Amino acid sequence: MSSSTTSVSQALHWRYATKKFDTRKIPDATWEVLRQSLSLTPSSYGLQPWKFVVVENPALRAKLKPHSWDQTQIVDASHLVVFTHRTEITEADVNRFTQLISTVRGVPAEKIEPYRQMMLGGVVKGKDAAGQKEWAARQLYIALGQLMAVAAVLEIDTCALEGIDPAKYDEILGFKGTGYQTVVACALGYRATDDQYAQAQKVRFPTDQVVTKL
Numbered sequence: 338m339s340s341s342t343t344s345v346s347q348a349l350h351w352r353y354a355t356k357k358f359d360t361r362k363i364p365d366a367t368w369e370v371l372r373q374s375l376s377l378t379p380s381s382y383g384l385q386p387w388k389f390v391v392v393e394n395p396a397l398r399a400k401l402k403p404h405s406w407d408q409t410q411i412v413d414a415s416h417l418v419v420f421t422h423r424t425e426i427t428e429a430d431v432n433r434f435t436q437l438i439s440t441v442r443g444v445p446a447e448k449i450e451p452y453r454q455m456m457l458g459g460v461v462k463g464k465d466a467a468g469q470k471e472w473a474a475r476q477l478y479i480a481l482g483q484l485m486a487v488a489a490v491l492e493i494d495t496c497a498l499e500g501i502d503p504a505k506y507d508e509i510l511g512f513k514g515t516g517y518q519t520v521v522a523c524a525l526g527y528r529a530t531d532d533q534y535a536q537a538q539k540v541r542f543p544t545d546q547v548v549t550k551l
């Protein structure tokens with residue numbers, strides 16, 4: 338293996354779901370790469386039906402903790418990111434995206450029209466309300482995975498947090514009526530030296546069993 342494959346492999350073994358963070362803060366330059374890993378996440382059609390909310394306010398984080406199985410990562414970690422998606426995917430969302438394509442790539446709107454129709458058929462008209470939410474949530478998990486993998490490479494600890502009450506998050510963080518709703522969260526920072534989980538063996542089915550060939 339080259340040094341980069343070795344270091345990525347080591348990073349993936351090094352990372353674990355951190356239960357106990359210490360109070361060290363992620364440096365600004367490192368955080369900037371992590372922030373960009375969120376906005377650079379690929380999504381189906383490229384539609385980016387999301388907003389990632391970094392909760393900095395300690396009082397808000399304290400309010401979220403009891404609605405997060407009382408997990409200490411919520412208040413202790415350097416950063417807490419809440420992953421939200423559009424509550425519904427509308428034609429306006431598709432138009433906003435096609436306008437961006439037009440601007441960024443200098444493509445006239447009529448050239449993008451077939452693609453716009455494809456997105457309208459696939460996501461806006463082709464899915465009911467539940468289907469749209471499920472589709473949007475799947476996109477969020479791509480961002481979560483990318484964030485955690487990038488963090489590992491940068492030697493930043495993370496804990497994905499599904500043990501939260503999304504409706505309470507929406508209430509406390511003021512998302513109600515904004516067109517966005519919470520699905521999952523992720524705490525990022527530095528493991529406490531006495532977090533026993535750091536020493537635990539990885540429990541994974543063998544790669545040859547889960548990655549197969551035909």
Ligand SMILES: Cc1cc2nc3c(=O)[nH]c(=O)nc-3n(C[C@H](O)[C@H](O)[C@H](O)COP(=O)(O)O)c2cc1C
Pocket residue numbers: 352353354355356408496497498499500501521539540
């Ligand atoms: C989507 C998702 C949600 C999770 N939610 C929690 C959580 O709320 N609290 C927690 O302590 N760990 C949570 N975990 C951590 C998993 O339990 C952990 O990743 C898994 O057991 C594998 O262990 P490892 O990440 O340490 O290798 C979550 C992981 C994922 C991917």
